[in-house]
Amino acid sequence: MNFSSNSGDSNWIDNNLSKRGNNFLCRVDEAFIADNFNLYGLTSLSNGAVFYRTLKRILNTDDETDASSSTQQFREDAEEREAERLYGLIHARFIMTSRGMEHMNAMRHQKKFGICPRVACGTHLLPFGLSDEPDIEPVKLYCDRCKDVFHPPSRKHQGLDGAFFGTGFPHMFFMMNPHESSSEKKKTFVGRLCGFRIHPSAIEIQLKSQTALDNHKKTAKITIKPPTKPQPSHDEPKAKIPATETPAVDEVT
Numbered sequence: 230m231n232f233s234s235n236s237g238d239s240n241w242i243d244n245n246l247s248k249r250g251n252n253f254l255c256r257v258d259e260a261f262i263a264d265n266f267n268l269y270g271l272t273s274l275s276n277g278a279v280f281y282r283t284l285k286r287i288l289n290t291d292d293e294t295d296a297s298s299s300t301q302q303f304r305e306d307a308e309e310r311e312a313e314r315l316y317g318l319i320h321a322r323f324i325m326t327s328r329g330m331e332h333m334n335a336m337r338h339q340k341k342f343g344i345c346p347r348v349a350c351g352t353h354l355l356p357f358g359l360s361d362e363p364d365i366e367p368v369k370l371y372c373d374r375c376k377d378v379f380h381p382p383s384r385k386h387q388g389l390d391g392a393f394f395g396t397g398f399p400h401m402f403f404m405m406n407p408h409e410s411s412s413e414k415k416k417t418f419v420g421r422l423c424g425f426r427i428h429p430s431a432i433e434i435q436l437k438s439q440t441a442l443d444n445h446k447k448t449a450k451i452t453i454k455p456p457t458k459p460q461p462s463h464d465e466p467k468a469k470i471p472a473t474e475t476p477a478v479d480e481v482t
């Protein structure tokens with residue numbers, strides 16, 4: 230089947246890229262889409278006839294209907310979602326090629342994917358997926374310096390499938406473009422309290438002392454003894470009661 234594209238009339242891809250949240254997607258070359266070799270394995274995702282009809286829609290080579298009106302109608306149709314899905318899966322393959330990486334690298338330098346949200350980083354991010362299977366996880370963003378993954382800050386990307394980028398894209402990108410990898414060592418934030426650096430084991434020491442204090446409170450028995458009356462000792466001599474002195478009375482003669 231011939232999938233030679235009609236480049237002068239192919240606007241489905243442009244329409245798809247202009248949709249909300251699809252700005253992470255690059256423009257896949259139509260020659261890549263039209264090459265059967267690049268579609269190997271994707272035909273099993275849907276009925277064969279539906280697959281090729283969807284492919285014709287993407288490439289705008291369906292001569293049976295008017296391109297502009299059919300594109301408008303296609304948006305409301307379930308086949309439009311099928312076309313978006315197929316384009317995304319082809320996109321995941323395209324960006325693994327050198328041509329696709331060029332597109333994505335240009336978008337990366339234009340900060341189309343944003344920068345790392347860590348204050349001490351700010352590296353340009355790359356999109357990727359946590360699964361190669363569609364309809365599993367929305368797209369995520371990868372920071373090469375932090376070696377960490379982030380949610381896209383905008384909600385509009387929650388509807389963009391991570392499988393449209395694949396799990397291996399950032400790693401293949403930096404393997405093929407090592408000069409684009411951040412050679413600078415990861416910067417770590419240094420916390421200070423009253424101008425002094427906090428020792429790494431400070432929290433651990435606090436936890437240990439807190440645990441010890443809690444255990445002491447649980448086991449300690451506080452007993453209040455009533456005051457006892459002191460008993461005189463038998464060995465001790467009894468205190469002499471001083472005799473009352475009788476007042477001297479002068480005899481009256």
Ligand SMILES: [Zn+2]
Pocket residue numbers: 345346347350351352372373374375376
């Ligand atoms: Zn980072």
